[in-house]
Amino acid sequence: MATDRPGALGNQTTQQQEEDQQQKALTKELRRLEFSIVEEIPGVGRQKVSLSPKDTELIKRWLLQKATCPVQFVWRDLGNRYWPRWIRHAVCKEGTSCSWPSGMRSPIF
Numbered sequence: 001m002a003t004d005r006p007g008a009l010g011n012q013t014t015q016q017q018e019e020d021q022q023q024k025a026l027t028k029e030l031r032r033l034e035f036s037i038v039e040e041i042p043g044v045g046r047q048k049v050s051l052s053p054k055d056t057e058l059i060k061r062w063l064l065q066k067a068t069c070p071v072q073f074v075w076r077d078l079g080n081r082y083w084p085r086w087i088r089h090a091v092c093k094e095g096t097s098c099s100w101p102s103g104m105r106s107p108i109f
Contacts, residue, residue: 006086027064
């Protein structure tokens with residue numbers, strides 16, 4: 001956010017080195033995640049059911065893909081009726097929405 005017109009530096013794309021560091025950190029965190037479901041089983045009660053390794057790996061890859069979507073930042077001028085006037089807006093470089101569910105994408109300004 002900014003009250004005065006921001007310089008061009010705010011429009012940069014996420015840097016490759018920064019993206020690599022973030023991806024390494026996310027991969028490390030994903031390894032620690034445990035995917036299990038608690039189901040109500042008749043006659044037994046609530047039981048913890050683990051997902052298969054294949055399903056777990058699929059979910060982890062999907063999460064990593066969504067979390068590392070390359071983003072370009074642009075400044076949007078909301079006009080003098082709003083404070084702060086300038087908002088830094090993220091736009092997905094892939095052309096499709098990085099958001100999930102996909103209906104949460106915003107128009108490109």
